[in-house]
Amino acid sequence: MSSLQHIAKHPTISLVETCKCLREIKQIHTQLLINGLLNNPHHQGHFVASIALKHPNNLDYSNKILDQCDNPTLFALNTMIRAHSKSTNPQKSFHFYNNILQSSTKLSPDNYTFTFLVRTCAQILACETGLTVHATVIKHGFEHDPHVQSGLVFMYAEFGLLSSSMRVFAEISEPDMVTQTAMIAACAKSGDVVFARYLFDRMPHRDLIAWNAMIAGYTQCGQSLKALNLFHLMQLEGVRVNEVSMVSALSACTHLGALDQGRWAHAYIEKNRIRITVTLGTALVDMYAKCGDMNKAMEVFWEMKEKNVYTWSAAMNGLAMNGFGEKCLELFSVMKQEGVEPNEVTFVSLLRGCSVVGLVEEGRMHFESMRKVYGIEPQLEHYGCMVDLYGRAGRLDEAFDFMNNMVVKPHAGAWGALLNACKIHKNMELGELASRKLVELDAKNHGAYVLLSNIYADSKNWNRVSNVRETMKVKGVRKVPGCSVIEVNGEVHEFCVGDRSHPKFAEIEVKMEEMSKRLKLSGYVTNTNPVLFDIEEEEKEDALGLHSEKIAIAFGLFSLQESVPIRIVKNLRVCWDCHVVTIMISKIYNREIIVRDRNRFHHFKDGECSCKGYW
DNA sequence: TTAGGGTTAG
Numbered sequence: 001m002s003s004l005q006h007i008a009k010h011p012t013i014s015l016v017e018t019c020k021c022l023r024e025i026k027q028i029h030t031q032l033l034i035n036g037l038l039n040n041p042h043h044q045g046h047f048v049a050s051i052a053l054k055h056p057n058n059l060d061y062s063n064k065i066l067d068q069c070d071n072p073t074l075f076a077l078n079t080m081i082r083a084h085s086k087s088t089n090p091q092k093s094f095h096f097y098n099n100i101l102q103s104s105t106k107l108s109p110d111n112y113t114f115t116f117l118v119r120t121c122a123q124i125l126a127c128e129t130g131l132t133v134h135a136t137v138i139k140h141g142f143e144h145d146p147h148v149q150s151g152l153v154f155m156y157a158e159f160g161l162l163s164s165s166m167r168v169f170a171e172i173s174e175p176d177m178v179t180q181t182a183m184i185a186a187c188a189k190s191g192d193v194v195f196a197r198y199l200f201d202r203m204p205h206r207d208l209i210a211w212n213a214m215i216a217g218y219t220q221c222g223q224s225l226k227a228l229n230l231f232h233l234m235q236l237e238g239v240r241v242n243e244v245s246m247v248s249a250l251s252a253c254t255h256l257g258a259l260d261q262g263r264w265a266h267a268y269i270e271k272n273r274i275r276i277t278v279t280l281g282t283a284l285v286d287m288y289a290k291c292g293d294m295n296k297a298m299e300v301f302w303e304m305k306e307k308n309v310y311t312w313s314a315a316m317n318g319l320a321m322n323g324f325g326e327k328c329l330e331l332f333s334v335m336k337q338e339g340v341e342p343n344e345v346t347f348v349s350l351l352r353g354c355s356v357v358g359l360v361e362e363g364r365m366h367f368e369s370m371r372k373v374y375g376i377e378p379q380l381e382h383y384g385c386m387v388d389l390y391g392r393a394g395r396l397d398e399a400f401d402f403m404n405n406m407v408v409k410p411h412a413g414a415w416g417a418l419l420n421a422c423k424i425h426k427n428m429e430l431g432e433l434a435s436r437k438l439v440e441l442d443a444k445n446h447g448a449y450v451l452l453s454n455i456y457a458d459s460k461n462w463n464r465v466s467n468v469r470e471t472m473k474v475k476g477v478r479k480v481p482g483c484s485v486i487e488v489n490g491e492v493h494e495f496c497v498g499d500r501s502h503p504k505f506a507e508i509e510v511k512m513e514e515m516s517k518r519l520k521l522s523g524y525v526t527n528t529n530p531v532l533f534d535i536e537e538e539e540k541e542d543a544l545g546l547h548s549e550k551i552a553i554a555f556g557l558f559s560l561q562e563s564v565p566i567r568i569v570k571n572l573r574v575c576w577d578c579h580v581v582t583i584m585i586s587k588i589y590n591r592e593i594i595v596r597d598r599n600r601f602h603h604f605k606d607g608e609c610s611c612k613g614y615w
Numbered sequence: 616t617t618a619g620g621g622t623t624a625g
Contacts, residue, residue: 046616053617079617115618150619181620212621219622247622282623313624348625381625 016050022061025051029065044069045076052083059087066096071105078112085120093120094129109136111145118151122158130155143171150179157186177203181210188217211239216248224252225492228261241272243280250283257569257596259291260490266300276304282311289318292567292594292601309343316349320356322601323610328353329362344376351385355392356600356614363389384413391421392614396430412442419451423458424614431455446477447573454576484548485569488559495551504555511554518588519581549578549595557589565592573597583609 019025029038029047038044048069052062059080066072066080077096084093097117100107109117114137121130134152142148149172156164165186169175175183180203187196200206200214211234218227231249234241241249246269253262266284269276276284281304288297301307301315312335319328332350335342342350347370354363367386370376383406390399399418403410415438422431435452438445449472456464483496495502502508549570556566574582574597586593587607595602603610 042616049617073616075616082617112617119619145619147619154620176619178620183620185620207620209621214621216621242621244622251623277622279623284623286624308623310624315624317624343624345625352625379625385625 016047016054019054022055022058025055026061041069041071041073042075045073045079048072048076049079052079056083056086057088059083059089059092063092071103072099074100074107074110074113077103077107078110078116081113081120082116085116085123090120090123093117109140111142111148114140114142115145115147115151118148118155122151122155125159127159127161130159146176146179149175150182153179153182153186157182157189160190162186162190162192177205177207177210181213184210184217185213188213188220191221193217193221193223206239208239208242208245212242212244212248215245215252219248219251219255222255224255225494227252228256228258228492241274243269243274243277246274247280247283250280250287254283254287254290256485256487256492257291257567258485258487258492259288259293259567260487261492262287262291264490278304278306278308278311281307282314285311285318286314289314289321290596292322292596292603294318294322294324307340309340309346312340313343313346313349316346316353320349320352320600321596323356323603325353325355325357325359328356329359332366342374342376344370344379344382347376347378348381348385351382351389355385355389358389358393358614360389360393360395378407380408380411380413383408383410384417387414388417388421391418392424394421394425396421396425396427400430410437412438412445415441416445416448419448423451423455426455426458428455428459428461443475444477446472446480449477480572482548482575483571484552486552486556487567488556493552493555495548495555497548498546499548499551502551502555504559507558508551508554511558512550515550515554515557515585519584522584522588524581524584547575547578549574550581553582553585553593556593557585557591562591565594567594567596569596571598573599574602579609583607 016025019028032038032047038047048062048066051065052059055062062080062083066076069076077100080096081093084090084096093116097109097113100109100113114133117133118130120126121133137143137148137152149168152168153165156162156168165183169179169183172179180199184196184199187193187199196214196217200210203210211230215227215230215234218224218230227248231241231245231252234245246265249265250262253259253265269280274280281300284300285297288294288300297315297318301311304311312331316328316331319325319331328350332342332346335346347366350366351363354360354366363386367378367382370378370382386402387399390396390402396418399421403414403418406414415434419431419434419438422428422434431452432455435448438448442448449468453465453468456468481496483494485492485494487493493502549568552568553566556568560566574595579602582593582595582602582604584607585591586604593604595604600611
C-alpha cells in the first residue's frame with residue numbers, strides 16, 4: 001500500500017515503466033482506482049500520460065481512461081495530442097485539442113499544445129487545418145516560441161510549401177540551431193540544396209543533427225559526391241558521426257555505385273561500433289545490392305536480427321536488378337513465412353523479379369494476389385511491371401490486351417515498357433502505336449523517339465527515321481546528358497557524354513583508339529547509318545564513340561588491375577551500340593565489366609551479357 | 616509532469 005501511495009504522489013512513469021504489457025498496467029490502474037489514488041486530476045493525468053508514452057502504438061487504453069476523466073489537466077491532454085501526432089492515427093489529436101477548448105475548467109492551449117498539433121497537421125498533410133492552426137498560434141501569441149516555430153517550418157515543408165517555411169523562418173530574428181536545421185531540411189526537401197548549404201555555412205554552431213541534415217539534403221537532391229565530401233569534412237572537423245550519418249553516406253555510395261567507398265563505410269561502422277539499426281542495415285543491403293555485390297548484400301541481410309518490410313523489399317529488388325528472379329520469388333515466400341506483411345513496394349520488386357527471368361504466370365498470379373489476398377490496390381507502377389513482364393517474354397499481344405483492360409488509363413511508363421518490348425522483339429506496328437501514345441503523354445521523352453527511330457531503322461525504313469528526327473527538332477526534345485561513374489582506388493570518377501575534362505583524357509584517348517582498332521579487327525562495324533542517332537551536337541560525339549560508358553570503360557581498362565572487374569554506373573539506359581561494344585570488349589580484353597544502368601545490372605563476361613538480350 | 620531539427624525499399 002505504501003508503495004502505491006508513493007507512486008501516486010510521485011511520477012507514475014516509474015511504475016508504468018516496470019510493466020511489460022498493457023495487462024499489467026490495467027491491473028495497477030484498478031488498484032489505484034480502488035484505493036482512491038487517482039482522484040487527484042494531476043495524478044490521473046500523469047498516469048495516463050505515462051501509459052501513452054510507454055505504449056505509443058496502443059493508445060486505446062489511455063484514450064479510454066482519459067475520456068472517463070471529468071477534468072483532465074492540460075498536461076494530460078497535451079500528452080495525448082503528442083502521443084497521437086506520432087501514432088498511426090494522428091487525426092485523433094484533434095479530439096483532445098477540442099477537449100481543451102471545450103473543457104469545463106476553461107483550459108487554454110499553450111505552447112506545448114501547438115508544438116504537438118502542428119506536428120499532427122504535418123503528419124497527415126492537413127494543409128488547410130495547418131493554416132488555421134498557424135493563425136490560432138498567432139492569436140494566442142505563441143508565434144515566438146522556438147518549438148512552435150521549428151514545427152511550423154517543418155509543417156510547411158511537408159506540405160511542399162517552401163515559401164511558407166521561408167516566411168516563418170524570415171520572421172525569426174535569431175533562429176536557434178534546431179530551427180535552422182529544420183530550415184535546411186525544408187530547403188533540401190524542396191530541392192533547393194544550394195540555399196540549404198548557404199544556411200548551413202552561416203550557422204554559428206553546428207551539431208551532429210545539423211551535419212546529418214545537410215548530408216541527407218545532398219543525398220536527397222541526387223548530389224551524392226557532395227554528400228560524401230561533406231561527410232568526410234565532418235570527420236575532419238572532429239564531429240562524431242552516428243548511424244544516421246552513415247545511412248546518408250551509404251545512400252550516396254549506393255547512387256554512385258561506389259562499391260569501394262561503400263565497403264569502407266561498412267568497415268567504418270564496424271570499427272566504430274556504430275549500432276546497426278534496421279534502417280542502417282537496410283541501407284547496407286541496398287548499397288551492396290545496387291553496387292553489384294549481391295552475395296555480400298544477402299550476407300548482411302541474413303545477419304540482421306531485425307528486418308522490416310523496407311529491408312525485405314530492398315533485398316528482393318536487389319535480386320531482381322541483378323537478374324536473380326527466382327531467388328527474388330523465393331525470398332518473398334520466406335518473408336511471408338516470417339509474418340512480414342508486404343506492401344506496394346514489395347510487389348514492384350517481386351514483379352520485376354518475375355520480369356527479369358520471364359516468369360509470366362507467376363507474375364500474373366502475384367499481381368492478382370495483390371488485391372485479393374493483401375488488399376493492395378495495384379498502382380501505375382505495377383501495371384507498368386506487368387506490361388514489361390508480358391512484353392519482354394515476347395507476348396506482345398497479351399501485353400497490349402492487358403493495357404486495354406487496365407482499370408486505370410495506361411501511363412507513360414506502361415507505353416514505354418511496351419515500346420521497349422517492341423524494340424526487342426522487332427514489332428514495328430505496335431511500336432509505332434506505343435511511341436505515338438508515349439509522345440502524347442510525355443512529349444519531351446527523348447527515349448521514346450530514340451526507341452521509335454531504332455524500330456524504323458531495324459526495318460531499314462530510313463524515311464521514317466528522318467521524320468522522327470525532324471519531329472524531335474521541332475519539338476525541341478533534348479536528351480538528359482548521359483553520365484557514367486567509375487570508381488578507381490576508392491576515388492569516384494564521373495564522365496559525361498563527350499567529356500574531355502578528365503586530367504588523364506590523353507591516355508583515355510589513346511586507349512579508345514586502341515579499343516576501336518581491336519574492335520574492328522574482331523569484326524565490329526561502326527554505326528555509319530543515321531540510326532542510333534542522338535541530337536545534333538551529340539551526333540559528332542557519337543562518331544567518335546564518346547558515349548560516357550565507353551570513356552569510363554577505356555579509363556577502367558588502364559586504371560584497374562586485370563583481375564578487378566570494371567564496375568560502371570550509368571544514369572540512363574545503356575544504349576544498344578554500347579551494349580554490343582561492351583560485350584565484345586569483355587572478350588577481346590578478357591575483362592569482366594559490370595554496368596548498372598537505370599534499369600538493371602549487365603554483367604559482361606567472355607563475350608556475353610547476363611541480360612541475354614532482355615536489355 | 617509533456618516540447619522542436621537529421622536516416623531506409625519502387
